[in-house]
Amino acid sequence: MVESFRIRPAVQADGGFLGDMVVEAANWRGGGARPRHEVISSAEHSRYLTGWMRPGDTGFVAEDLRGEPIGAAWYRMLPRSEPGFGWVGTGVPELIIGVRPIWRAHGVGRALLQRLCESARAQGFARLSLSVERDNFAVTLYRSEGFAVTQSGLGRDTMVKRLR
Numbered sequence: 001m002v003e004s005f006r007i008r009p010a011v012q013a014d015g016g017f018l019g020d021m022v023v024e025a026a027n028w029r030g031g032g033a034r035p036r037h038e039v040i041s042s043a044e045h046s047r048y049l050t051g052w053m054r055p056g057d058t059g060f061v062a063e064d065l066r067g068e069p070i071g072a073a074w075y076r077m078l079p080r081s082e083p084g085f086g087w088v089g090t091g092v093p094e095l096i097i098g099v100r101p102i103w104r105a106h107g108v109g110r111a112l113l114q115r116l117c118e119s120a121r122a123q124g125f126a127r128l129s130l131s132v133e134r135d136n137f138a139v140t141l142y143r144s145e146g147f148a149v150t151q152s153g154l155g156r157d158t159m160v161k162r163l164r
């Protein structure tokens, strides 16, 4: 199959698009979606975005062949005092991923996830974590890429991938 998208490292100017992807992740169920401003100004979501990109932030953006962003995956290290949904410990970055609706189920998410994991491994991290609502099909993707559930909360699981 001819690749109809490509993946590049994220840069500081991608902050707005990453915001869009946080909104996609928060609204994955569709339906009565929360408005963008409400999601990205909420404490639990803004912590994945504030000050992008600060030292230690790493991400990748998928683009269509016209150069339009269609998906992104990134990780950042959050402090114990301000943990993300999938915080498992100091020194373990937490990842976020989102793909624009019309591009889903075309392999973009898996390609982004693989690039991000390779990058985390190359940077010397031992683990990567994430949080996912248990009924999101993304769980299947994460499992197939080597993530395993380490903690179960109310409707939501924390998953971790060992990188070495």
Ligand SMILES: CC(C)(COP(=O)(O)OP(=O)(O)OC[C@H]1O[C@@H](n2cnc3c(N)ncnc32)[C@H](O)[C@@H]1OP(=O)(O)O)[C@@H](O)C(=O)NCCC(=O)NCCS
Residues within 6 Å of the ligand: 024, 025, 026, 028, 097, 098, 099, 100, 103, 104, 105, 106, 107, 108, 109, 110, 111, 131, 132, 133, 136, 137, 138, 140, 141
């Ligand atoms: C989750 C998400 C990032 C996956 O990206 P994607 O580009 O759609 O995923 P891919 O096409 O790479 O598919 C990867 C796997 O997911 C599963 N999958 C994809 N679409 C699916 C669907 N509609 N229903 C069920 N499983 C599906 C398949 O197991 C697929 O594996 P395959 O390669 O064997 O077909 C994307 O769908 C998305 O942005 N969803 C909304 C936001 C979200 O839920 N973010 C994650 C929050 S934790």
